[in-house]
Amino acid sequence: MKSKDIIAVIEPVGGHGGLDYYDFNMLNSIKMQHGYDANLYTCDETSEYESVELVYKNIYGETNKFIRGLNYVKGTLFALLDAKRRSAKIVHLHFVDFGFLEYYNLILAKKVFGFRVVGTVHDVESFEKYAKGDSSRHNYEKFLTLLDAAVLHTEYAKNELVKNLKSNIVDAKKIETIYGPDFDVESLDSNFIEKNVAREHLNLPQDRKIILFFGQIKKVKGLDLLLKALAEVAKKEPSVLLVIAGKVWKDDYSEYENIIEEYGLANYVDQRIGYVNNDDVPHYFNAADLVVLPYRKIYNSGVLIRSMSFGTPVLASDFGPFKEFIIPGKNGFLFEAENVESLAENLHEIMADMTSLKQVSLEERASIKEHFALDSIGKQYCDLYESVLNM
Template sequence: MAHLDYFIIEPVGGHGGMNYYNTGLGQGLVLNNACVHLYTCPESQEQSSNNFTINKFFKGVYGKSNKIVRLARFVMALTRSIIDIKKKGGKICHLHFFQYSLLELITCNLLKFSGIKIVATVHDVESFSGNSLTGTHTSILRAPEEFIVHNEFSRQELRSVISAQGIDKKIAIIPHGNYLPFVKRRETVLSRQHLSLPVDKKLILFFGQIKKVKGLDVLLSAMEIVSKREPDAVLLIAGKVWKDSFQHYEEIIKSKNISNVVIPHIRYINDEDVDFYYSSADIVVLPYKKIYQSGVLLMAMSYGCITVSSRLPAMVEVVDDSRNGFLFETDNPQDLARQILVALGSSAAEDISKNARAEMIEKHDWKRVARQHIKVFETYE
């Protein structure tokens, strides 16, 4: 069977945690007899391997340096990527949409101008929602031949958005792959010692970017209740703030008088420390107010962690309450506190952990996920 050349332009890479996704999908594609060509940034530590070429062209396009300089670097890297795709005979390219800015518009326009078709995975429909759609948004929406989303909720939301713009395109549902190839469960006590965490406490982990939609305020309100019922419980907050202020949460912590049970690690968590954070946790809480897909949930379940998640459509598609995790009523601190206490005291913790990993193996295997991507890709070859 002839190899399929599969081209992916995904500049974020290791700068924003997409290196796991890129590597998982790339390896899955290779297992399906594809030759993968990924165009990303140098922050991705992964190296090229057999039939999987990683081109780290997007150097210096993120950060705090001059915006004009970064834009010029982006356009140069994009041009270089497109030239390479054309040189290799590529006719279609896979993009990932997280936001819908000038960079996405330039990418779509240059690819279309070069005669290269686009298939795009939409990770965040939110930026397309509401009454604030601009010409940029609409142009980006019109560019792909087909969209990919990770669940039915996202498909419904995206369908509503594009229909309102008079756009009719296919939207394929392909699950987000698991993190099993990248995680290493470590011994709990040693992990806590590595991070200078208390070894004799019941540790509740909030992991990932801190922004308003993530519902950290709900979790802090719940911790006021939890700490009274379970004095050994502590909350570890690990992640950097994004378009938010941690001062707001500090004020909640102070007003709830829970400073003694909250451990803030408010910073970017390096890849080499991620294993230690998840391995330290008794449970992982995802108190989100709205989400289209949660990489944190899939990562936690890949570690076999006990999760407590908001009862949101995207979560319900993955979590079977009390079987492979726990769900609580969204934006309800009282119900969250109740479920945290249930999870911390569950006699079925071992079975729930096994079921969580089994869910990742059975429904989020990268080879299976990649096969579905190839089916979409080949439609436009």
């Protein structure tokens, strides 16, 4: 391994979808390793940062879709040309979808520029679709076969992906689990804000028991389940307040407004719909007594990791990645997935006895320090890069 081999990280979502914090931590984790350096190429909605090139310009918004597509193509081309100029050894692509533009990135990096390519698969849901007979299955398998290595952020996601692939097409040894760098362990203490200060900053009441639903609002995240459970809890705990903070993604928010009206929840829900800027994020988590993740399906949850890093107790659905990280009653809570009654019962029990939350908070932070130190994550990435370079 030569000193300071360069890794070109290409992740177009960045600040547009809240991946900027993740990106910066990934960048830092790689730079912690003596033999590697890294540059990030992302979208222009991302704040400026060391070793970050904002090459994807005007690829989101109301501009003509064809123009945005051309901007995307130009962004990737510029990123790869710059990576070549810097003598990068590996291109690390990120996939939140497996469409034409993602395939373009992969073909250009691998076949045209000749890079070794590592890919992080953030969402395996597309594999679910083709596993049920979708005719595009072979397209997704092409992604995996072209990659020199793939990264997933939970064992659950890795297992879901592997079981849906033909063993003679994809070598499972090329697929690694590396926990997502969703935060920096070193920032644990600096991110702490007194609850009353956080609530004052956000103009939230000091005398309510606050439940937080944070992040993108989409059907798979089960906000409807939480609202219906809240209706039951509010009858017994009238001081409860649900704060919804995040922007809507391919969902009809009016459905949730209808539930709020139907169940008479206006006094129990604070709706803050829209993008949450990075400066306000620590305030939301420190202001909350409990974060609830009533997801129907997920492969990795940055909100879970962020919650645990702030020491904010979490109540989550009892499947997949949540079971991978949460030990019920010790460092978090679980309820039966998609079961409103189970969610309501657990919510009421937690809200009725807030004393248990302090110890859970301490255990959460201990879990985070054990599994998510950036130097450890960076070493795993760089070990993977070294194995790819030695192929």
